[in-house]
Amino acid sequence: xxxxxxxxxxxxxxxxxxxxxxxxxxxxxxxxxxxxxxxxxxxxxxxxxxxxxxxxxxxxxxxxxxxxxxxxxxxxxxxxxxxxxxxxxxxxxxxxxxxxxxxxxxxxxxxxxxxxxxxxxxxxxxxxxxxxxxxxxxxxxxxxxxxxxxxxxxxxxxxxxxxxxxxxxxxxxxxxxxxxxxxxxxxxxxxxxxxxxxxxxxxxxxxxxxxxxxxxxxxxxxxxxxxxxxxxxxxxxxxxxxxxxxxxxxxxxxxxxxxxxxxxxxxxxxxxxxx
Amino acid sequence: xxxxxxxxxxxxxxxxxxxxxxxxxxxxxxxxxxxxxxxxxxxxxxxxxxxxxxxxxxxxxxxxxxxxxxxxxxxxxxxxxxxxxxxxxxxxxxxxxxxxxxxxxxxxxxxxxxxxxxxxxxxxxxxxxxxxxxxxxxxxxxxxxxxxxxxxxxxxxxxxxxxxxxxxxxxxxxxxxxxxxxxxxxxxxxxxxxxxxxxxxxxxxxxxxxxxxxxxxxxxxxxxxxxxxxxxxxxxxxxxxxxxxxxxxxxxxxxxxxxxxxxxxxxxxxxxxxxxxxxxxxxxxxxxxxxxxxxxxxxxxxxxxxxxxxxxxxxxxxxxxxxxxxxxxxxxxxxxxxxxxxxxxxxxxxxxxxxxxxxxxxxxxxxxxxxxxxxxxxxxxxxxxxxxxxxxxxxxxxxxxxxxxxxx
Ligand SMILES: Cc1ncc(COP(=O)(O)O)c(C=O)c1O
Numbered sequence: 001x002x003x004x005x006x007x008x009x010x011x012x013x014x015x016x017x018x019x020x021x022x023x024x025x026x027x028x029x030x031x032x033x034x035x036x037x038x039x040x041x042x043x044x045x046x047x048x049x050x051x052x053x054x055x056x057x058x059x060x061x062x063x064x065x066x067x068x069x070x071x072x073x074x075x076x077x078x079x080x081x082x083x084x085x086x087x088x089x090x091x092x093x094x095x096x097x098x099x100x101x102x103x104x105x106x107x108x109x110x111x112x113x114x115x116x117x118x119x120x121x122x123x124x125x126x127x128x129x130x131x132x133x134x135x136x137x138x139x140x141x142x143x144x145x146x147x148x149x150x151x152x153x154x155x156x157x158x159x160x161x162x163x164x165x166x167x168x169x170x171x172x173x174x175x176x177x178x179x180x181x182x183x184x185x186x187x188x189x190x191x192x193x194x195x196x197x198x199x200x201x202x203x204x205x206x207x208x209x210x211x212x213x214x215x216x217x218x219x220x221x222x223x224x225x226x227x228x229x230x231x232x233x234x235x236x237x238x239x240x241x242x243x244x245x246x247x248x249x250x251x252x253x254x255x256x257x258x259x260x261x262x263x264x265x266x267x268x269x270x271x272x273x274x275x
Numbered sequence: 276x277x278x279x280x281x282x283x284x285x286x287x288x289x290x291x292x293x294x295x296x297x298x299x300x301x302x303x304x305x306x307x308x309x310x311x312x313x314x315x316x317x318x319x320x321x322x323x324x325x326x327x328x329x330x331x332x333x334x335x336x337x338x339x340x341x342x343x344x345x346x347x348x349x350x351x352x353x354x355x356x357x358x359x360x361x362x363x364x365x366x367x368x369x370x371x372x373x374x375x376x377x378x379x380x381x382x383x384x385x386x387x388x389x390x391x392x393x394x395x396x397x398x399x400x401x402x403x404x405x406x407x408x409x410x411x412x413x414x415x416x417x418x419x420x421x422x423x424x425x426x427x428x429x430x431x432x433x434x435x436x437x438x439x440x441x442x443x444x445x446x447x448x449x450x451x452x453x454x455x456x457x458x459x460x461x462x463x464x465x466x467x468x469x470x471x472x473x474x475x476x477x478x479x480x481x482x483x484x485x486x487x488x489x490x491x492x493x494x495x496x497x498x499x500x501x502x503x504x505x506x507x508x509x510x511x512x513x514x515x516x517x518x519x520x521x522x523x524x525x526x527x528x529x530x531x532x533x534x535x536x537x538x539x540x541x542x543x544x545x546x547x548x549x550x551x552x553x554x555x556x557x558x559x560x561x562x563x564x565x566x567x568x569x570x571x572x573x574x575x576x577x578x579x580x581x582x583x584x585x586x587x588x589x590x591x592x593x594x595x596x597x598x599x600x601x602x603x604x605x606x607x608x609x610x611x612x613x614x615x616x617x618x619x620x621x622x623x624x625x626x627x628x629x630x631x632x633x634x635x636x637x638x639x640x641x642x643x644x645x646x647x648x649x650x651x652x653x654x655x656x657x658x659x660x661x662x663x664x665x666x667x668x669x670x671x672x673x674x675x676x677x678x679x680x681x682x683x
Contacts, residue, residue, distance in 0.1 A: 055568075055569065056438065056569040056570040057438070057443065057444075057447050057555065057556070057570050058447070059293075059446075059447045059450040059451060059556075060293050060451075060454070061451075062451075066437060070437075070438070073569065078567055079567050079568075102291055102554050103553050103554040103555065103564070103568040103570075104567060104568040104569070105568075106553055106554055106568060107553055107564065107566070107567060107568030108567070108568065128293050128294070129291050129292055129293055129554075129557075130291065131290055131291065131292070131294065131297065133281055133289070133290065134289055134290070134291060151294070152293065152294045152295075153294055154293070154294045154295035154297075154298075155295070156294075156295055156296075156297070156298040156299070156457070157294055157295075157297070157298065158298060161294070161297060161298070165294065176293075176294070176295055179295050179454060179455055179457065179458075180295075180454055180455035181451045181454060181455065
């Protein structure tokens with residue numbers, strides 16, 4: 001059976017474009033504020049939403065996402081709030097996945113989390129610090145509730161490890177474009193295209209590329225070789241900057257919509273990087 | 276034997292890290308396996324431990340403490356006499372030799388009390404490696420002496436301002452550095468924690484403490500001790516002294532967790548007594564966390580024990596009952612520190628003072644015929660300022676400060 005993610009990726013392939021995947025943390029600046037921001041992203045052209053679950057020890061995140069997650073936690077965001085956010089965003093029709101470090105799911109109980117995520121209309125979860133070797137309980141829970149478990153590959157992954165990861169991923173495979181934490185980069189890593197090619201050699205699954213993409217031009221560049229373009233820190237930064245400068249919610253959503261629209265244009269106009 | 280090939284100690288341990296680090300952990304595991312079987316590597320490490328670090332460290336008969344506790348024989352394993360002033364040097368020499376063997380030119384480390392950072396800076400200076408140490412900003416203040424020591428040794432010390440600004444946040448920052456620099460950088464983790472192979476490898480490098488202690492006790496007393504007591508932060512000095520005694524089931528292995536203001540107050544660092552099973556820093560283990568799986572901030576007067584987790588092998592030893600863990604709060608540890616200083620003329624680290632406080636209770640429980648080995652994991656020079664404030668020993672200049680809460 002095709003999942004919502006499968007359907008979207010298939011449709012995008014037919015249209016000859018990549019999907020735009022946008023990340024924002026739940027609870028920032030508030031739970032309702034984050035829901036409004038995610039909906040604004042979707043309205044401006046984001047195809048798939050990653051709802052971040054703020055975590056106390058975000059070892060894979062750079063300063064922008066760290067700050068937003070920190071503020072969300074200080075604001076008291078809980079796992080239940082994250083699920084409520086998923087429900088509100090999935091109601092727009094955009095496939096919605098949770099992006100989370102493993103311990104919050106471990107604590108909630110993998111089976112219970114899968115049931116509640118599915119009930120909220122979520123499509124699956126991206127779990128970057130859950131390696132395939134430790135994933136059995138989550139795979140079983142996801143399968144039972146029709147969720148897509150998404151795992152990551154990195155430039156350092158051996159071909160054997162890529163096979164291991166693509167063998168258990170559903171929906172899409174998340175290719176980390178570079179060796180490093182989340183955050184905008186001046187240029188998208190040159191390792192990304194190479195990694196996508198190595199992933200394609202092992203699977204029919206769509207491949208989405210994340211880490212470092214922040215502009216429409218970079219999105220267009222990545223769209224030339226990947227099925228999905230994932231943008232996080234650049235979108236979060238719009239909200240963080242608005243919060244710091246005291247700009248109102250309307251202005252923040254406006255800025256977010258403008259960036260999302262620019263990125264959406266990028267994924268529709270793939271540009272091969274000059275070699 | 277633990278761990279299994281995936282790094283599991285029963286249901287604990289493993290590797291909960293981003294895929295980007297998996298290749299490096301595989302490479303490290305393989306390099307370590309080869310090095311450990313290579314006579315040249317082992318000889319070089321043993322040589323450095325003997326001629327540079329000052330091993331074997333002595334086993335001291337603490338006669339006046341023995342008298343104080345009512346007769347149980349108290350023997351001190353003197354890791355405070357190792358070069359740089361604590362057991363941390365044992366692990367660091369091993370890992371830095373391994374890093375060099377792997378062709379890495381840069382070493383990063385996290386540090387709480389600063390002892391692991393100082394040891395890493397020392398080994399890097401010795402072996403010509405670039406060294407960067409991450410340290411929570413809060414800890415750079417309470418262990419200022421060690422910050423200066425690291426800088427004198429040529430290391431770059433980076434104060435970490437994220438999160439709680441203590442050891443756990445320094446580890447987060449070191450992991451962020453490592454994922455971006457792993458090609459030429461080794462992350463020298465300072466305790467029996469983190470993703471596989473670290474808990475196993477650090478234990479193996481620290482095992483020398485127990486190997487020596489076991490032989491020294493047998494030689495000195497003609498029998499095995501009744502108990503071995505050590506403080507537990509991440510748990511490396513404890514794992515090091517416990518491990519060779521694990522098959523000796525008549526020897527009680529007792530770890531002392533930092534109780535801070537007391538477990539009941541919620542302000543403590545006792546992962547076993549006051550925590551629950553979960554995942555942190557790449558391992559499944561006991562940790563302080565809330566109902567949502569968010570890590571809780573730990574509290575201890577001892578920077579080196581101020582960590583919300585514990586090494587996965589300790590989690591297993593606790594569950595199987597082979598070791599037992601008790602809690603020593605700030606006040607008991609500081610009282611022990613003062614007592615050891617006055618009765619034996621040894622100023623121990625506040626971390627180690629937790630082991631002494633626990634050992635005094637164990638001595639009274641076991642009675643005058645017992646023999647107890649205490650792991651004196653480090654010396655207390657770095658803690659003089661904290662202790663002086665705690666006991667109000669500073670005169671006028673520091674007088675105002677001394678009246679303030681010494682725990683800051
Ligand atoms: C002297 C001393 N003892 C003990 C510890 C705690 O570490 P572990 O539990 O790994 O031995 C430290 C850590 O900084 C230390 O400096």
